[in-house]
Amino acid sequence: MNNIEVLESLKEPLAAVAVEQTYRLDPTLMVRYGASGRDKCLQDTFCHIQNLIQALRYSSPLLFTEYVSWFAYLLVNQNIPVQDLHTNLAALGSALKEQVPDLEESVFSKYLQPAVQIINKPLADVDSFIDDSQPHAMLCREYLAALLEGNHKQARQMVLEAVKSGTSVRDIYLYIFQNSQWEVGRLWQQKKITVGQEHFCTAATQSIMSQLYPYTFSGVQRLGKRLVAICVGDELHELGLRMLSDFLEMDGWDTYYLGANVPLESILKAISEPPADVLAISTTMTIHLPFTQMIIDRVHDESFSTGARILVGGYAFNIDPMLWQKVGADGYAVNSAVAVDEARRLVGLAPV
Numbered sequence: 001m002n003n004i005e006v007l008e009s010l011k012e013p014l015a016a017v018a019v020e021q022t023y024r025l026d027p028t029l030m031v032r033y034g035a036s037g038r039d040k041c042l043q044d045t046f047c048h049i050q051n052l053i054q055a056l057r058y059s060s061p062l063l064f065t066e067y068v069s070w071f072a073y074l075l076v077n078q079n080i081p082v083q084d085l086h087t088n089l090a091a092l093g094s095a096l097k098e099q100v101p102d103l104e105e106s107v108f109s110k111y112l113q114p115a116v117q118i119i120n121k122p123l124a125d126v127d128s129f130i131d132d133s134q135p136h137a138m139l140c141r142e143y144l145a146a147l148l149e150g151n152h153k154q155a156r157q158m159v160l161e162a163v164k165s166g167t168s169v170r171d172i173y174l175y176i177f178q179n180s181q182w183e184v185g186r187l188w189q190q191k192k193i194t195v196g197q198e199h200f201c202t203a204a205t206q207s208i209m210s211q212l213y214p215y216t217f218s219g220v221q222r223l224g225k226r227l228v229a230i231c232v233g234d235e236l237h238e239l240g241l242r243m244l245s246d247f248l249e250m251d252g253w254d255t256y257y258l259g260a261n262v263p264l265e266s267i268l269k270a271i272s273e274p275p276a277d278v279l280a281i282s283t284t285m286t287i288h289l290p291f292t293q294m295i296i297d298r299v300h301d302e303s304f305s306t307g308a309r310i311l312v313g314g315y316a317f318n319i320d321p322m323l324w325q326k327v328g329a330d331g332y333a334v335n336s337a338v339a340v341d342e343a344r345r346l347v348g349l350a351p352v
């Protein structure tokens with residue numbers, strides 16, 4: 001077994017040992033957070049290990065350092081001192097040394113230590129995703145404010161009026177829908193909004209998007225190319241994929257959007273009957289990369305050759321811009337606008 005397989009097989013006992021050690025290093029944790037805090041610490045430690053494994057699998061320290069800084073920011077916004085994460089990561093380091101004595105030194109020097117160094121420094125605040133230097137910032141702010149007040153109709157009205165007065169649907173997607181959703185994530189992380197509001201904003205935006213279809217797809221010249229779009233495994237983040245699909249549809253592709261939670265066999269059927277030119281896979285959470293990998297391996301398998309090229313994207317791929325090559329995809333794009341030319345490249349069409 002290699003290091004990664006060993007860690008995969010030991011992740012549960014490893015998390016338990018690391019938590020034991022965390023509470024030994026700082027006995028005040030039990031006083032401060034009680035038994036439920038300890039349960040939460042176990043879940044979090046398990047999550048750290050899962051993220052570490054993915055970072056190791058793809059030789060990408062960036063995946064782990066980004067995860068740790070994201071996690072630290074989440075804790076601080078819950079009034080939990082970063083020092084507690086420090087203790088937890090130190091304990092994880094000793095648990096790894098104790099439980100997997102053959103583990104290469106680079107796991108510590110290239111992954112754990114840089115992550116600890118990041119949280120040793122004062123944490124930078126995450127800037128708002130609604131930035132005055134970007135187009136339509138004011139509309140985006142007003143749209144989000146309406147949604148956070150639960151006013152779906154007002155938000156829809158603003159968008160429809162903007163489109164009627166000449167704002168392109170592509171701009172609405174990128175500068176209103178995408179930026180407001182990213183801002184929702186930041187506000188959730190800062191504990192300024194609830195998960196319920198996060199769901200509401202997403203559901204409302206999905207519904208408003210569908211009301212733009214009369215402006216989106218009419219009169220587009222077809223390219224005779226087919227794209228199937230999926231999210232992998234337990235990945236629930238599907239709005240980015242929907243957006244990608246709609247951009248491609250606006251470019252003249254015939255898209256077949258399957259969304260989240262699609263079983264492997266259904267994916268394989270969807271790309272074979274009729275044959276797809278491109279399979280687009282969206283991955284937000286790093287811990288879902290094993291599903292992405294499984295699908296890529298299966299689709300590239302000699303015995304199952306449909307000729308579909310694989311395009312990947314989503315939050316996980318945006319963290320490490322080299323990751324798409326490491327998973328063996330044929331292409332990647334940072335957002336749905338860039339994805340149009342990338343998909344065209346994959347099927348030998350000239351860029352727009």
Ligand code: B12
Binds near residue numbers: 185234239
């Ligand atoms: C809405 C949302 C949810 C919804 C999703 C509902 C749905 N039907 O989609 C719900 C509530 C279910 C959810 C759950 C969770 N979420 Co959430 N969620 C978000 C949020 C706020 C917005 C996602 C979104 O709509 N983005 C807008 C789209 C347009 O952007 P995008 O996804 O990046 O897509 C663009 C590009 O990436 C690219 N792209 C995307 N896919 C593809 C595919 C291809 C092929 C290509 C080429 C390009 C491409 O093009 C897109 C358009 O330009 C994000 C914040 C964020 N920064 O995205 C957090 C976020 C992703 N969630 C997060 C977390 C932690 C979770 C939860 C664990 C906890 C929670 N918040 O409840 C669970 C996990 C669920 C799971 N198992 O997947 C974190 C992830 C952090 C991390 N380090 O991984 C984020 C970043 C929030 C944060 N700031 O902390 N979430």
